[in-house]
Ligand code: SAM
């Protein structure tokens with residue numbers, strides 16, 4: 001075995017897991033290949049949050065099956081949320097896969113690889129599913145970006161929103177120790193990192209599991225932000241995702257006061273009807289959600305508030321959906337991810353009555369997309385003629401300028417004297433719904 005090809009899908013948590021998978025494989029002496037065709041080991045790091053994710057993966061695994069037919073010595077491994085959700089069914093669907101493990105067991109990847117190379121010698125049949133409780137937060141990552149890094153502050157989720165498969169596949173909420181997090185960030189900064197993104201399904205619940213477990217004094221999320229703000233040389237701290245029910249006044253104060261805390265909160269609303277929010281088990285009403293957004297905007301100048309929205313939850317009436325549109329207008333979101341409800345096996349919402357037809361869901365999501373894009377364009381245009389701070393990340397897509405992101409997490413194409421890694425002030429000269437243009 002000499003080379004590996006890795007393809008990752010899904011959320012930022014999975015993208016960060018992919019960095020750990022690279023570190024684990026490279027520690028085994030494998031070298032990275034950018035195409036699957038010539039690689040000895042093919043690894044697919046999967047997502048299963050919606051049906052569309054499963055369908056996309058099936059296409060990639062079709063390629064893997066063909067490559068495996070051409071060369072029986074090739075190894076195909078699947079990691080991430082799909083095999084965790086499907087367990088043994090996974091191998092019935094994809095019998096050519098040599099081994100699979102879930103996101104809570106990444107550290108067992110070398111073992112899985114060894115078993116796949118010599119299944120008989122290791123005494124395990126091919127298709128070994130490495131299971132068992134563990135926490136991969138402390139694993140090393142092979143970082144993909146020079147000036148930015150992900151830091152996983154917690155794993156899992158215990159919210160059990162009725163539509164969501166994440167608690168099943170990622171396990172219960174578990175926070176890492178603040179000392180380990182601060183130490184990790186110090187090492188990253190010494191290695192040139194200027195911006196970290198703190199990752200968790202619900203970052204503002206950080207530390208609550210430790211407190212519930214008897215550690216009364218365990219630091220909470222605002223305390224973590226304060227501790228990281230004190231790390232010399234760290235310019236920016238981003239964090240996602242925030243849950244509206246846990247967005248405290250203290251957290252809003254911390255974002256307002258701390259120079260490193262970026263003015264961007266990703267705050268999934270999901271829906272605007274209280275009836276639907278209750279059926280989703282989200283733990284807030286539309287009015288409470290808007291109150292939080294208004295408090296945030298009042299305390300943090302230029303804060304960007306972005307969201308996730310689901311169209312077509314079971315039983316969603318025309319009137320319920322109209323209330324989602326109303327909430328979107330009232331919150332004036334700076335950007336949004338919009339999804340069609342997808343029934344996931346084992347979740348409460350999959351068995352609810354009133355599942356809607358595909359064309360109804362599609363028509364609703366298209367209306368949401370149109371509205372949120374209009375708001376995004378308005379939000380970006382407000383920056384034209386003003387100054388914004390940009391961390392330069394690398395060349396722009398067309399190669400003609402440099403590209404970076406503002407504190408509000410908006411992509412900016414920048415001309416003028418600057419270089420990757422620099423944090424510059426730009427004068428914004430133009431805007432589209434996704435991107436700003438400006439001069440350093
Ligand atoms: N923890 C975050 C939160 O609380 O919103 C993100 C969870 S999930 C990885 C990202 C988004 O996918 C969710 O916010 C939700 O909008 C969407 N999502 C999750 N399950 C879904 C489903 N069954 N159908 C459609 N969208 C879904």
Ligand code: SF4
Nearest residue numbers: 157159160161164166
């Ligand atoms: Fe899923 Fe809800 Fe947890 Fe987010 S908070 S990961 S939507 S269960």
Ligand code: F3S
Nearest residue numbers: 010011047048049081
């Ligand atoms: Fe997908 Fe798993 Fe993330 S299901 S969205 S990769 S937590």
